[in-house]
Amino acid sequence: MKNMFYKPLTATPFKRDEKYKEVQPQNQELAKYIRCFWGSEKPYLKKEKSAVVSLVVPDTCVDIIYRIDYTENRITGVFCGINDSSFCDRDDTECGHMISIFAIRFYAWGAYAFSEDSMKDTINGFYDVQSRFCWLDKMLRQQLLEKHSLEERSRIAEEIFLQRMFKIRQHPIVDHAVKQMIMFKGTQSAAGLAEECVVSSRHLERLFHEYIGITPKKLCNLVRYQCLWNEIVINPGFRVLDAVYEYGYADQSHLMREFKRYHTMDIQKAKMYAYHNVGNIQYFLDR
Numbered sequence: 083m084k085n086m087f088y089k090p091l092t093a094t095p096f097k098r099d100e101k102y103k104e105v106q107p108q109n110q111e112l113a114k115y116i117r118c119f120w121g122s123e124k125p126y127l128k129k130e131k132s133a134v135v136s137l138v139v140p141d142t143c144v145d146i147i148y149r150i151d152y153t154e155n156r157i158t159g160v161f162c163g164i165n166d167s168s169f170c171d172r173d174d175t176e177c178g179h180m181i182s183i184f185a186i187r188f189y190a191w192g193a194y195a196f197s198e199d200s201m202k203d204t205i206n207g208f209y210d211v212q213s214r215f216c217w218l219d220k221m222l223r224q225q226l227l228e229k230h231s232l233e234e235r236s237r238i239a240e241e242i243f244l245q246r247m248f249k250i251r252q253h254p255i256v257d258h259a260v261k262q263m264i265m266f267k268g269t270q271s272a273a274g275l276a277e278e279c280v281v282s283s284r285h286l287e288r289l290f291h292e293y294i295g296i297t298p299k300k301l302c303n304l305v306r307y308q309c310l311w312n313e314i315v316i317n318p319g320f321r322v323l324d325a326v327y328e329y330g331y332a333d334q335s336h337l338m339r340e341f342k343r344y345h346t347m348d349i350q351k352a353k354m355y356a357y358h359n360v361g362n363i364q365y366f367l368d369r
Contacts, residue, residue, distance in 0.1 A: 088264045090117065090141040090189075090308045093168075093345070094356055095315060100126055101183070105236040112243055115192030115250075117143050119236040121183040125152060128179050135172050137355065139311075139345055140165040142304050144193045144204075144295075146186045146211050146218070150226055153179040157223055159211035163204030164190040164296050166304060168346045184226055184235045190301070191260045194293045195250040196243065201295035218242065255279050256293045259286060260301075268306030269330040272299040306330075307344045310337070314349055315356055322349070 098104075104120045107113040145162045194201050197214040212219050225238045259279050262270060275298050276283040283298075290298050306329050314320050322334055331337040338348065345352050 088305075088308075089312065090143055091311055091315060092141055093137040093139045093352070094358075096356065100124070103232055105232055107236075107240055109240060109244060111247070112240060115188060115195050116243070117187040117189055117192075119232070119239060120185050120187060121148075121232050121235070122181075123232050124230055125150070125180050125182040128173075128177055128181055135170045137168060137346065138165070138171050139168045140304050140307070142190050142301070142308055143187050144190050144201075145188070146215060148184045148211075148223075148226055150182045150184070151179055152181065157226060159219060159223070161204075161209045161211050161214055163201065163207040163209070164294065164304075165206050166296060166300050167206065168344060182230065184232065184239075186239060190294050190296070191256065195252055196246055197251070200292050202291045204295040217246070253289060253293055255281060255286070256289050259290075259298065263298075263302055263305045267309040267329060268302045268304070270302060272297070272302065275302065303340070304344070307340065310341065311345070311352075314353060 101122050102120065103123050104118040106118055107116050142164065144164050146159065147162065148157060148159045150157050188196075193214075196218065198216060199214045221242050222239060226235060229235050229238055259275055262275060262278055270278070272286070273283055276286045279286060281289075287297050290296060290301065294301065296304075310325060310329055313325065322337060325331070326334055326337050329337070331340065341352075342348055347355065
């Protein structure tokens with residue numbers, strides 16, 4: 083059965099190999115906050131320096147990423163704030179090292195629920211995981227050395243988060259605003275969103291900086307971009323002119339310009355990049 087809820091996508095949404103796989107949270111309540119767990123299926127040997135550069139597009143998510151280096155017996159953990167622009171990522175791990183990756187991808191509005199600090203000023207930033215998730219790091223870090231498979235680590239992480247559910251931090255105004263954004267596919271104005279939430283625009287902006295790390299206007303634009311990207315990738319009958327109307331763009335040029343702004347390439351090239359070296363696309367579409 084297809085997932086009918088908001089499902090932000092990466093630049094390569096069909097990518098699945100030994101170095102990258104996604105595992106969905108099994109608990110439906112937890113799935114409201116966590117988009118997926120991801121990483122390498124098991125430890126692997128970095129045989130040679132990679133020339134491949136991966137495109138990372140703004141997916142309205144934030145990540146906690148652990149890199150486990152068995153050769154040096156070292157774990158590094160980083161928290162990546164929400165991005166409002168694309169960037170390129172390269173695997174710079176030393177050759178000859180046995181490594182694995184484990185990561186937690188939150189919806190941008192879901193990370194605050196489990197964090198120990200504000201999301202303010204985290205946009206486009208990278209921070210030590212202990213700066214905001216010290217409690218999680220203490221409970222999870224040792225488990226990452228003892229459990230080697232992505233599935234085992236995902237189960238352990240999910241258990242840890244479920245134990246924390248009674249302490250989550252939420253705000254009804256932020257929750258309502260995000261629900262409105264998703265319902266209207268990011269087409270609302272920031273002023274209209276504030277009016278819907280019965281607060282001033284300034285107050286809503288302060289809340290968004292605290293809980294998400296980005297302004298309501300920017301998040302609306304990113305949600306709209308992600309809804310558009312979903313349709314481009316999944317809908318075989320996608321037509322730009324229809325999308326202009328559905329997503330409230332001024333015209334076709336406006337849509338194309340905004341898409342390239344976030345994706346760094348036009349729609350045709352973005353689809354080619356997404357479908358490159360893809361195996362079973364239908365498996366993804368049927369989920």
